Amino acid sequence: MADQMEFTTRELLEAQAHVWNLLLSYFKSMCLKSAVELGIADVLKKHGKPMELSDLMSTLSISPLRTDSFRRFMRTLTHMDLFAEKKLNDPDDHQVKYYLLTPSSHLLVSGETMNVIPFINLEVDPMMMGASQVIGSWFKSPKASPFELFHSKGLWEMTSERPELNKMMNEGMASGSRLVCDTVLMTCGHVFRGLKSLVDVGGGTGTMARAIARAFPEIKCTVLDLPHVVDSLKEEDSVVEYVGGDMFVSVPHANAVLLKWILHDWNDEECVKILRRCKEAIPIKDAGGKIIIIDMVVDATIDKHAVETQLYFDLLMMMLTTGKEREEI
Ligand SMILES: C[S@@+](CC[C@H](N)C(=O)[O-])C[C@H]1O[C@@H](n2cnc3c(N)ncnc32)[C@H](O)[C@@H]1O
Numbered sequence: 001m002a003d004q005m006e007f008t009t010r011e012l013l014e015a016q017a018h019v020w021n022l023l024l025s026y027f028k029s030m031c032l033k034s035a036v037e038l039g040i041a042d043v044l045k046k047h048g049k050p051m052e053l054s055d056l057m058s059t060l061s062i063s064p065l066r067t068d069s070f071r072r073f074m075r076t077l078t079h080m081d082l083f084a085e086k087k088l089n090d091p092d093d094h095q096v097k098y099y100l101l102t103p104s105s106h107l108l109v110s111g112e113t114m115n116v117i118p119f120i121n122l123e124v125d126p127m128m129m130g131a132s133q134v135i136g137s138w139f140k141s142p143k144a145s146p147f148e149l150f151h152s153k154g155l156w157e158m159t160s161e162r163p164e165l166n167k168m169m170n171e172g173m174a175s176g177s178r179l180v181c182d183t184v185l186m187t188c189g190h191v192f193r194g195l196k197s198l199v200d201v202g203g204g205t206g207t208m209a210r211a212i213a214r215a216f217p218e219i220k221c222t223v224l225d226l227p228h229v230v231d232s233l234k235e236e237d238s239v240v241e242y243v244g245g246d247m248f249v250s251v252p253h254a255n256a257v258l259l260k261w262i263l264h265d266w267n268d269e270e271c272v273k274i275l276r277r278c279k280e281a282i283p284i285k286d287a288g289g290k291i292i293i294i295d296m297v298v299d300a301t302i303d304k305h306a307v308e309t310q311l312y313f314d315l316l317m318m319m320l321t322t323g324k325e326r327e328e329i
């Protein structure tokens with residue numbers, strides 16, 4: 001019987017190309033980080049029309065000595081669909097390459113309300129990325145997460161002790177929330193209709209609660225989060241009320257509880273504890289009580305690209321918390 005481990009040279013060559021591709025894929029994150037750092041999207045947005053390499057470089061204050069390197073950098077970013085290129089003829093009829101924004105780089109324009117720059121800055125921070133170095137060894141460790149193995153404390157303890165990480169975390173979550181808030185209110189707004197009060201448990205700096213309060217002014221919205229997250233916000237806002245506390249201990253009473261991107265931070269036992277506190281906070285179902293959960297559902301039937309993103313989010317949760325992205329059943 002032929003050895004199952006025998007592969008043709010062609011298969012091995014393809015395998016090597018595949019492994020090199022996987023190995024060097026960290027350049028995707030690092031190119032994204034560098035594009036944000038340089039502010040390429042801001043310059044293209046401000047210019048308002050396709051921009052030539054030399055103009056882009058001079059506006060970004062990049063030395064002409066780096067022309068070839070920057071052209072190669074832009075070639076990769078364009079290949080990644082972060083920017084697009086267009087060939088146009090100049091007055092002497094020579095073809096010149098121009099760069100322009102794509103929907104993805106539109107999200108990297110710092111002045112845009114939907115920009116996701118704070119989330120990118122959070123995820124590429126050495127404090128977060130450092131934990132990825134110990135994923136392999138964590139499988140043999142008793143620590144709750146690779147993050148805890150790397151930093152000797154959990155993520156939420158660390159955010160409470162380090163104001164700069166707390167700020168990055170809150171701004172990162174808020175930046176990713178804006179588009180999701182609009183989508184939820186547009187497609188599932190009926191869920192909130194008829195409520196008199198709602199508490200956003202682990203609601204961070206209140207992006208979602210404020211959007212709900214604006215769309216449904218009759219709902220009294222409260223945000224419960226850890227004291228270091230909400231203490232500075234308490235006086236700032238008249239639209240929502242901020243309460244500092246611990247969702248494992250108690251949840252303020254309301255008609256409904258919202259859990260957006262909370263349960264995926266915790267393992268099944270911890271989720272049951274949180275859900276018990278939430279159940280105590282609301283009336284019974286017949287009296288209108290409800291728990292609204294917004295989390296990613298891992299679904300192998302949707303397109304490959306989306307599944308890959310879901311799997312990466314699942315690994316992010318595994319690396320930083322005790323949680324996971326869950327499937328429907
Ligand atoms: C992933 S963030 C989600 C924030 C917000 N719900 C959103 O969708 O942007 C998780 C939030 O849970 C909060 N959190 C963690 N442990 C908590 C606890 N024991 N009680 C209340 N909030 C907690 C964190 O401070 C953080 O704001």
Ligand SMILES: COc1cc(-c2oc3cc(O)cc(O)c3c(=O)c2O)cc(OC)c1OC
Pocket residue numbers: 119122123128172173175176177261262264265295296313316320321
């Ligand atoms: C910003 O958009 C999303 C963020 C999350 C998300 O990201 C995190 C990143 C961390 O470094 C630590 C965390 O604990 C978390 C989260 O708990 C968390 O929810 C999730 C999203 O969708 C599920 C986001 O939108 C795509």
